[in-house]
Amino acid sequence: MSFDTIPHITSKLPDVGTTIFTVMSALANEHDAINLSQGFPNFNIDERLKDLVKKALDDEQVQYAPMPGRLDLREQLAAKMFVQHGVALNPDTEITIAAGATQAIYSAIAAVVKAGDEVIMFDPAYDCYDPSVRLHGGVPVHLNLTFPDYRINWEEVNERITPKTRMIMVNNPHNPAGTVWTIDDIKALEELCIKYPELIVLSDEVYEHIQYEGEHQSVLKSEILRPRSFVTYSFGKTFHVTGWKVGYTVAPSFLTTELRKMHQFNVFCVNNTIQAALAEYLSTGSEWMQVAPFYKEKRDLFLGAMKNSRFKALNCEGTYFSLFDYSAISDEADVDFAKRMTIEYKVASIPVSVFYKDNTDNKVVRFCFAKEDETLTKAIMKLCKI
Numbered sequence: 001m002s003f004d005t006i007p008h009i010t011s012k013l014p015d016v017g018t019t020i021f022t023v024m025s026a027l028a029n030e031h032d033a034i035n036l037s038q039g040f041p042n043f044n045i046d047e048r049l050k051d052l053v054k055k056a057l058d059d060e061q062v063q064y065a066p067m068p069g070r071l072d073l074r075e076q077l078a079a080k081m082f083v084q085h086g087v088a089l090n091p092d093t094e095i096t097i098a099a100g101a102t103q104a105i106y107s108a109i110a111a112v113v114k115a116g117d118e119v120i121m122f123d124p125a126y127d128c129y130d131p132s133v134r135l136h137g138g139v140p141v142h143l144n145l146t147f148p149d150y151r152i153n154w155e156e157v158n159e160r161i162t163p164k165t166r167m168i169m170v171n172n173p174h175n176p177a178g179t180v181w182t183i184d185d186i187k188a189l190e191e192l193c194i195k196y197p198e199l200i201v202l203s204d205e206v207y208e209h210i211q212y213e214g215e216h217q218s219v220l221k222s223e224i225l226r227p228r229s230f231v232t233y234s235f236g237k238t239f240h241v242t243g244w245k246v247g248y249t250v251a252p253s254f255l256t257t258e259l260r261k262m263h264q265f266n267v268f269c270v271n272n273t274i275q276a277a278l279a280e281y282l283s284t285g286s287e288w289m290q291v292a293p294f295y296k297e298k299r300d301l302f303l304g305a306m307k308n309s310r311f312k313a314l315n316c317e318g319t320y321f322s323l324f325d326y327s328a329i330s331d332e333a334d335v336d337f338a339k340r341m342t343i344e345y346k347v348a349s350i351p352v353s354v355f356y357k358d359n360t361d362n363k364v365v366r367f368c369f370a371k372e373d374e375t376l377t378k379a380i381m382k383l384c385k386i
C-alpha cells in the first residue's frame with residue numbers, strides 16, 4: 001500500500017481567500033502606514049473593567065461557564081434592555097452569551113436556514129453573513145443599498161421575497177455605511193413581516209451604543225418584530241475589547257431553543273472569567289453608557305478636519321467608521337486606490353467594493369476613526385496632502 005498521496009478535498013467556500021482586512025493591515029505594517037482599515041480601537045479600556053477581570057481571576061472564575069452563559073450576566077443584560085427599550089426579557093430563555101457577534105450570527109443562521117432557503121441581505125454587507133448562509137445550504141439574495149445615502153429600498157425587498165425566503169438580515173447602525181435606521185425602516189420591516197409571516201429577522205445591532213443623533217431603532221422595541229427576531233450584540237464594540245470576542249443573542253424562546261442546540265456544539269460555552277467581570281461591570285456603574293459622546297468627538301474631529309481634503313464625506317450617523325468618496329482625486333478602482341494610498345501616502349483604509357457581492361465600485365473607501373486623537377491628527381495631515 002502506498003502512502004505518498006494526500007486526501008483530496010473540495011473546498012466548501014472555494015471563492016473565499018485572505019480577507020481585505022488582513023491584506024490592508026499587512027500592507028500598513030509593511031509600509032509603516034497609519035492603520036485606519038480594520039475596525040479596532042487603539043486606546044486603553046476602562047481601568048475598572050480591567051480590575052474586575054483581575055478580580056474574577058483571583059476569585060478562580062476559570063472553569064466552564066453554563067452553556068447559555070452565566071446567569072448573573074444574562075440577568076444584567078435583561079435589566080439593561082428593560083431600561084433601554086422597555087422590554088421584559090427572560091434571561092433564562094431569551095438571552096444567550098456568544099463568542100462574539102460572529103458566532104452569534106453563525107449559530108442563528110445554523111439554527112434556522114436549511115438547504116435551498118433564501119436569505120435576503122444588503123450590500124455593502126459585513127463579511128461573515130454570506131458565507132455563513134452558504135455553509136448551511138442557504139441561498140444569499142444580495143440587494144444593494146441605495147447610493148450615496150446607503151438606505152434600504154423596501155419596495156425592492158418586497159419584490160424579491162419568494163416562497164423560499166426564510167430570513168432577512170439587517171444591520172443597524174450599519175458597518176461599513178455608518179447609517180442608522182429611522183422609525184420608517186422599522187415600519188417597513190413590520191409591514192413585510194405581517195405580509196410574509198414566515199419571515200425570520202436577524203438584526204445585527206453590535207453598534208447599538210454608537211449612534212450620534214436620535215435613539216437607536218432596535219427591532220426589540222417592535223411588538224411585531226421581536227417575536228420573530230434574532231438580535232445580535234458584541235461587548236467588543238461597546239467596551240473597546242474587540243479581542244475578547246464576547247457578545248450575545250436575544251431571541252424569543254422558540255428560536256433560542258434552536259439557537260442553543262447549535263451553540264452548544266460549536267462553542268458550548270464562552271470565557272467564564274470575562275463573563276464574570278462583565279456581569280459585575282454592568283451591575284455597578286454606567287461609564288460605558290458614555291461611549292456615543294466619546295466617539296462623537298472623534299467623528300467630529302475626523303470629519304471636520306477632512307473638509308480640508310479632496311475627499312468627500314458620506315453619511316456618518318453611527319458606528320466608528322466613515323465613508324469617503326475619492327472620485328475628485330482619482331478614477332482608479334477602489335482596491336488599487338486604497339493600496340496606493342497605503343504605500344504612497346501611508347494611510348490604510350478599506351475599499352468598499354469588497355463588501356459587495358458584485359464588487360460595486362462607487363469610488364468610496366472606509367476609514368475607522370476609533371483611534372487616539374494623535375493618530376487621527378497624523379492621518380488627517382497625510383490625507384489632506386492627497
Ligand SMILES: Cc1ncc(COP(=O)(O)O)c(C=O)c1O
Pocket residue numbers: 039099100101102103126171174175204206233234235236242245246247
Ligand atoms: C456589523 C458587524 N457585525 C458583527 C461583527 C462581529 O463582532 P464580533 O467581533 O463580536 O464577532 C462586527 C465586527 O466588526 C461588525 O462590524
